[in-house]
Amino acid sequence: MTEAPAVEDIVAPYRRTGQLSGRCLCGAVRIEIDGDYIAAVGACHCLMCQRWNGMLFGSFVATAAHVTVTGDVTRHASSSFSERAFCTACGSHIWLRNIDPEETEIELFPGLFEGAKDFVLLSEIYSDRAPHYVTLAGDHRRKTRADYEARNPFVEGDAT
Numbered sequence: 001m002t003e004a005p006a007v008e009d010i011v012a013p014y015r016r017t018g019q020l021s022g023r024c025l026c027g028a029v030r031i032e033i034d035g036d037y038i039a040a041v042g043a044c045h046c047l048m049c050q051r052w053n054g055m056l057f058g059s060f061v062a063t064a065a066h067v068t069v070t071g072d073v074t075r076h077a078s079s080s081f082s083e084r085a086f087c088t089a090c091g092s093h094i095w096l097r098n099i100d101p102e103e104t105e106i107e108l109f110p111g112l113f114e115g116a117k118d119f120v121l122l123s124e125i126y127s128d129r130a131p132h133y134v135t136l137a138g139d140h141r142r143k144t145r146a147d148y149e150a151r152n153p154f155v156e157g158d159a160t
Helices: 007-014 047-053 147-153
Strands: 013-022 030-038 040-044 057-063 066-071 073-077 084-086 093-098 107-108 120-125 139-145
Touching: 007 013, 047 057, 084 147
Parallel strands: 040 120, 120 139
Antiparallel strands: 013 030, 030 057, 030 066, 040 057, 057 107, 073 084, 084 093, 093 107
């Protein structure tokens, strides 16, 4: 039986260092990345993400210290360990992040960044929770709710 590849081996081809500029729908919030990020998207179909996005959640990861956000954002503590933020003016979703001060990464929405249009879909979690109208094609990693929560017991993605 072969072991699954380590996460670092999977993301290594997509590691980038550089600049990306993004903005919300109305332009009141601007996001600048000047440093490290992963040029690949992860998708989530848990009920919490479906409720927040109306469909599915897709994000890419950047080093939080290399991200500057200007403009008014509203933060929502969506769990005991994470927050989600959106533009106060237009409601565009900006980030999801772990609030642990030791956390170095932030998840950002690729649709805010024109430079992210060529990012690949790298992974999909809660794949067994995907609505029939959302089928993501391609050869990417997929994990069911059971698979994901077995490795992340603190996550309550389908909590009501």
